[in-house]
Amino acid sequence: MKGTHFLTTSRAKTLSLATVFRMSDEEAETYFQGLRWADTDGAPACPACGGLDAYSFRRPTGALQFQCKACKKQFSITSGTLFAAHKAPLRAYLACIAVAMNEVKGKSALALSRDLGMSYKAVWVLLHKVREAMAAEMKGRMVGGEGQVVETDGAYFGGHVRPANLRKDRVDRRFRKNQNGKRKVVVIVRERGGETLPGVFRSEAQALGFIKARVRKDTLVQADEATSWDALHARFEMKRINHQEAYSFDGACTNWAESFFARMRRGEMGHNHHVAGPYLLRYAQEAAWREDNRRVDNGSQVRRVATLALASGPSVDFCGYYQRHRQA
Ligand SMILES: [Zn+2]
Structure with a gap:
């Protein structure tokens, strides 16, 4: 098949932004085909019956389609994936x-x-789908x-309150913010030299079940002095660090957790002005994925995310997004 060997070239391995912008639509299709149907070296496999014999044709819009010779069903490179029903090339x-992947803070x-x-909305949804693809790698981790x-460790996001002149206003506003549930805590478990997994909760205390379920027995768990973590002593061997007194003492430190939260805060100050809200978990998963893949070259990162997107089913977050918003 034309262009299949592109995947094995050094150009694909160090896929830069400039490379992508120089690519033709056909080269991008071949790239995605190679990732979706890696077993057949990019040759389309019917998602309905698994048939390997398909006609290819283009819709009047230019979109590449296949028709299975066995079951006659039509499909595209992204049918049934996170990128299904895409409008853009x-x-x-x-x-x-x-x-x-190329911009450290994201764009x-x-x-x-x-x-x-492209429209702002289309790009916004697409960037969220990229986060959803990253999150797919963390299922059951x-x-x-x-x-x-x-x-x-845990850190609170959202529910920012502008300082009020009167103390009573300040208290009242905070109270209402809390009632709205806008202020959430991101809690992570991060293996030193290993993988990261975030969760979003109303309080650190509510994250205990998550920590117990996702951290294997016989792990040495390190946490700060917050009383929320006291209950973990019953299950894990623990080392605690008092940040007020020492940054690192006796080998007990939370540098790995802190580097994750530093990345989250950079995202908050950068493009994602509002990391809080319904997508806080997705932003946390993105930060975790970036931390875990920080030493992986850009080309491999792009390849990994695209592969995850094509291996994931249709979007959980944006299934019918446009339809719902059109009705609203
Ligand atoms: Zn078929």
Whole structure:
């Protein structure tokens, strides 16, 4: 098949933004085909019956379609995946992923929509799908184990209150914010030299079940002095660090947890002005994925995310997003 060997070239391995922008639509399709149907070296396999014999044709819009010779069903490269029902050419999808992977702080949906000539909404949804793809890698993840150290820590996001002149207003506003549930805590478990897993809760105390379920027995767990973590002593060997007194004492520190939260805060101050809200978990999963893949080259990161997106089912977050918003 034309262009299949692109995947094995050094160009694909060090996929830069410039490379993506120079790609033709066909090259981007071939790239995605190679990732979706890796077993057949990019040759389409019917998602309905598994048939390997298909006609290819283009819709009047230019979209590449296949028809299975066995069951006659039609499908595309993204049918049944996170990128299903895409409106933009796949090259734009690839560019979005490449931009998201190449820029350390990420790029705003607005700036990216200008660069790609796509609508702000389309790019915004696409960037969220990139996060959803990253999150797919964390499903059922366990960390730690015998001889391993896992750091756990929590940090609050959202519910920012502008300082009020009157103390009573201040208290009242905070109270209402809390009632609205806008202020949430991101709790992570992170294995030293290993993987990271975040969760979102109303309080650190409510994260205990998550920590117990996702950290393997016989793990040495390190946490700060917050009383929320006291209950973990019953299950894990614990080391505690008092940040007020010492940054690191007796080998007990939460540097790995802190580097994750530093990344979250950078995201908050950068393009994602509002990391809080309904997508806080997705932002946390993105930060975790970036931390875990920080030493992986850009090209491999793009490839990994695109592969995850094509291996995931249709979007959980944005299934019918446009429809719902059109009705509203
Ligand atoms: Zn078929």
